[in-house]
Amino acid sequence: MEADQRIHKRFNPEGLTAHIIIEPPPPDAEIVINGVVVDMSYKGIKIKLAEPLNPEIDQAELRISIILPESGVSVSIHGMIKHIQEKHECGVQYADQHSEEQLDNLMFECVKYAVEPE
Numbered sequence: 424m425e426a427d428q429r430i431h432k433r434f435n436p437e438g439l440t441a442h443i444i445i446e447p448p449p450p451d452a453e454i455v456i457n458g459v460v461v462d463m464s465y466k467g468i469k470i471k472l473a474e475p476l477n478p479e480i481d482q483a484e485l486r487i488s489i490i491l492p493e494s495g496v497s498v499s500i501h502g503m504i505k506h507i508q509e510k511h512e513c514g515v516q517y518a519d520q521h522s523e524e525q526l527d528n529l530m531f532e533c534v535k536y537a538v539e540p541e
Contacts, residue, residue, distance in 0.1 A: 433462040433469075436533040441470050442488040443513075458511075460489070463533065465526055467505065467516040475511050476504070487515060491532045498529055 439460040446453045454477075458470040468487065487500045501518040508514075517526070 433464045434534055435462045436460055436492065439489060439492060439533060441468070443470065443472070444486045444488060446486070461512060463530075465530060467502065467514055468500070469512055469514045472511040472513060476507055476513055484518070485515065491529075493532050500529070
């Protein structure tokens with residue numbers, strides 16, 4: 424098994440729900456897909472979706488809405504789909520528009536709920 428070469432470790436904030444919102448160009452309506460965070464890091468997030476993504480939107484820009492577990496504050500993260508797996512999981516890379524401070528705040532609260540890998 425190959426060693427993980429990531430600069431930013433991934434962690435699993437157990438039970439953290441996420442809503443993926445894709446806003447296609449008009450006249451199409453926005454698409455909302457619910458899911459659960461599988462793991463996250465400073466660069467991206469993997470979400471297990473309640474339903475599969477349409478392959479036509481695999482390169483879409485999107486917004487992820489997460490309710491922070493401790494404060495109850497709603498956070499929106501912009502990003503782009505990097506990969507889709509058959510298990511209804513998708514990897515999203517965060518957009519560059521988020522400051523390091525914004526990501527620090529998100530990670531700080533979510534890491535408290537992280538499950539240690541076995």
